[in-house]
Amino acid sequence: MDTAQQRLNDAFRTRKKAGRIRQQNEANIIRAAEVEFAQNGYKGTSLNAVADRAGLPKSNILYYFKSKFGLYGAVLADILEMWNQAFNDAIVDSDPAEVIYSYIESKIQYSFTHPLASRVFAMEIIQGAPHLEKYLAQDLYNWIEERSQVMQAWIDSGRMKPVAPAHLVFLIWSSTQHYADFGTQVAWCLGREELTEEDFQVATRTLSSVILGGLGLELPERARG
Numbered sequence: 001m002d003t004a005q006q007r008l009n010d011a012f013r014t015r016k017k018a019g020r021i022r023q024q025n026e027a028n029i030i031r032a033a034e035v036e037f038a039q040n041g042y043k044g045t046s047l048n049a050v051a052d053r054a055g056l057p058k059s060n061i062l063y064y065f066k067s068k069f070g071l072y073g074a075v076l077a078d079i080l081e082m083w084n085q086a087f088n089d090a091i092v093d094s095d096p097a098e099v100i101y102s103y104i105e106s107k108i109q110y111s112f113t114h115p116l117a118s119r120v121f122a123m124e125i126i127q128g129a130p131h132l133e134k135y136l137a138q139d140l141y142n143w144i145e146e147r148s149q150v151m152q153a154w155i156d157s158g159r160m161k162p163v164a165p166a167h168l169v170f171l172i173w174s175s176t177q178h179y180a181d182f183g184t185q186v187a188w189c190l191g192r193e194e195l196t197e198e199d200f201q202v203a204t205r206t207l208s209s210v211i212l213g214g215l216g217l218e219l220p221e222r223a224r225g
Contacts, residue, residue, distance in 0.1 A: 026064050026074075029054045033075050038116040041123060042072055042131065072131060076124065079117045082110050084143060092153040096160045097217040100172075104208050105223075107176035111183070112200040118180035144169060161216040168215075175207050 032054035036045040047068050051058040065071040086106035090099045111118055124132050148165035155162050179186060179200065187195050205223065212219055 022064070025056065025060060029056065029061055029064065029071070030075055030078055033071050034114070034116045034120055037072065037075060037120045038123070042068075045072075047071070069131070075117070075120060076132060079114070079121050080140075082114065082117070083107060087147055090147070090150050092150055094150075095220075096151070096154045096215070097212055098220050100212060100215070100217070101208050101220050101223055104172055104176060104211065105204050107172065108179060108200050108204045108207070111176055111178075111180035112195070112197060115180040115183055118177050122177070122181045161214070163215065168211075172207075172211065175211075176203075179203055 029050065033045070033050045035053060036050050040049075045068065047058050047061050050071065051061055054061075061071060065074055083106075086103045087099065124130075144166050147169060151160075151165035151168065154160050155165075179195065183195055186199075187193060190199065192199075205219075208219055208223060
C-alpha cells in the first residue's frame with residue numbers, strides 16, 4: 001500500500017479525540033474544505049483557499065491534517081460517519097421499522113444540513129473513487145455485510161418482507177442523497193429557488209412511507225401525524 005493510501009486510511013480509522021478548541025478548529029476547517037472541494041474538486045482545491053475560507057492560517061490545516069490529501073480524507077470520513085451512524089448500532093433485536101425510519105430520517109436531515117458534503121462524496125464516486133477505492137473495497141463492504149446480516153435476520157424471523165438487504169440500503173442511499181446531490185433540480189420542480197426544511201420533512205415522510213410499506217412495516221408512532 002502506498003504512503004498516500006496509508007494516510008487516507010488513517011483519516012478514516014484513527015480520528016482521535018481532541019480538546020474542545022481543536023475540535024472546533026477541525027470542524028471549521030472541514031466545513032470550509034467541503035465548500036472548496038464541492039466547488040473545485042480535489043485537484044482544483046488549494047490549502048490556501050481552504051485556510052482563507054476557514055479564517056485560519058494554512059499552518060493550522062497542516063498541523064491538524066498534515067496535507068491536502070489528509071484533509072480530503074478527513075472530509076470523506078466525516079461524511080461517511082454522519083451517514084452511517086444511525087444504522088451502526090442496529091442489532092437483531094432492534095425494531096426494523098424504527099431502525100430503517102431513523103436511517104432515512106437522518107440521511108434526509110444530512111442532505112438538508114450538509115448538501116455540499118454529499119456532493120463531494122458523489123464527485124469522488126463518479127470519478128471512479130480514485131481516493132476512496134481501498135476504503136470502498138474493504139470498510140464499506142464490511143459495513144454493508146454487517147448491516148445485511150441484521151436485516152436478513154429480520155427477514156428470516158418474519159419481521160419484514162424478503163428483499164435483498166444490500167439493495168435496500170442502495171435504495172435508501174439513492175433516494176435520500178438525491179435531495180442533496182440534485183437539490184437544485186428538485187427545487188426547480190417544486191417551483192422554489194431553494195429547498196426548505198419543510199420540503200425535507202415531506203421527503204422524509206414520503207420516502208419512509210413508501211420504503212417501510214414495501215417492507216410490510218408501519219411508520220413508527222413518532223412519525224405519524
